[in-house]
Amino acid sequence: MVTPSAHSFAPRALRLRLTGALSLRDGQMQQRSVAIEDGRISKGPLPEVDLTGYYILPGIVDLHGASLDFRRAALPAVRDPTSLLAASEAEAAAHGVTTAWLGQGWSWEGGHADPAEAQRMLALQAAYADGRARLDLRASLICETHTVESRDALLAAVRRFRVDLVLFSNRLAALQARRTLGGPGQADLAQRMRRAAQDSHDVPRHLCRLAEGFDTLGASYGSLDDPDGETRETFSMIGAKLCVRPARRTAAALARAVGDPVLLPAPAVLDVGSNRNDCPAIDFVRDGLCNALVSNLSYPAMARAAFTLADKDILPLADAWNLVSAAPAAIMGLPDRGVIDYGRRADLAIVNAGTRAVEGTIVAGRIAHLAGMAAERFLTGRAGVAVAAE
8 A cells, every 4th residue: 555645645737727807027027927837937829827906026035034933932832843833834825935944942941942942953954844735845944053062963954955054143142141031940050151151262264164065065144133333244254244134234234235135124113112223224225234134033024024124115016015925035146036037936925905915825836825816707707727736
């Protein structure tokens, strides 16, 4: 008896033409159809689905998603982390994300970011991505700087699980700045902090060796939450070029001055939650200090931020959407996605032009999410029979 694999239940590839919508082609919004065949953008006559009243936009490429860690912290009683992966993927798909990096901590702090636990989660993510995922799901590592003792294990994990994105973070200084550490488990944390602090003199050499390893393995790397320009310059000098979620304008300005990409959290552009920066994040975009947006803790914020930038006349919609599609794809060296063009992957977000709701997400020519009136259009259009027969 042959047991069917998870791929047996994957949605079939579409073969159709989407008509009537405004699509982002050649850097501008155009009244132009989009044909899909063999998982890619195609040409020629195909069964049609009328999407008048919609935008067809390149699928969102999200380089820093923290939803998995958030779910693990909010639902500590969940024993099967695979269900948390599925929930994160479903939420991402429902908001137009087609390629997503799920952040996993690697830290001296222990808990979910303990190196042993991180390796377990990387193995689960790799298995899920290969067997069940409908999106292009990838793992990134949020590596604390004071992890000297686990360097070899970290590089081995990057190699084994094909991790292609690592972000350095330094929470030790922030934790040390607290006057007291009270409450359950804080004595253990204080002890871990003291051990990590003892490695401080080895950290510069440690980071340089990690950088050499990442270069050899072909992984992109950068830093998270740079507090100032000096810190960003230090990371840039060792090759950690990505400046993600900078805490100060000086860090973003330094990154742009030396040609390093600046990635801002989309929720900050919307002023969702507390503003971590010393000036509004939307001003970073206005002043040219932003290369791309990331979801951070909110997948819905990605599309909303792009439309907000257009509504406020900060950027044309095409340029604003590039911050969540073409730009991050280029940053990660993925030339097959981020734009709608012949031969590229058919990664698409179908957005209701009236409500701005993402009603359809297509990944490599397969439906990952379909809802609302868009679902009715697909079911009742001329392509309905073709989709069912594929």
